Amino acid sequence: MNRDDDNKLITAFNALGVATAYAMLGLSIWMAPINLATKGFWALGILLLTLALVNYVKYRFDARLREDRIQRLEEARNEKLLEEYVGEKTTSS
Numbered sequence: 001m002n003r004d005d006d007n008k009l010i011t012a013f014n015a016l017g018v019a020t021a022y023a024m025l026g027l028s029i030w031m032a033p034i035n036l037a038t039k040g041f042w043a044l045g046i047l048l049l050t051l052a053l054v055n056y057v058k059y060r061f062d063a064r065l066r067e068d069r070i071q072r073l074e075e076a077r078n079e080k081l082l083e084e085y086v087g088e089k090t091t092s093s
Helices: 003-031 036-092
Strands: none
Touching: 003 036
8 A cells, every 4th residue: 555545545534534523513503402593603603613724724734845845945955065065176186
């Protein structure tokens, strides 16, 4: 099993968990002994919380990608400087 299959399995398992949680939450709101306006308010709060969490995860993911990209650029620059320095030493000897 390669890494892509592992990622797909983990993603599917997490999606199933999220779907189950939303189904159970929706059922509990539906069966709650409160008026429809309150149920709608709760549902709207859950929707906005979900959107905020998705945006937060995307922000963190983008920040990590940016840090990785900067680190790779710095490593490449350092490698090039090292190659140039070593190359000058061997040609001048």
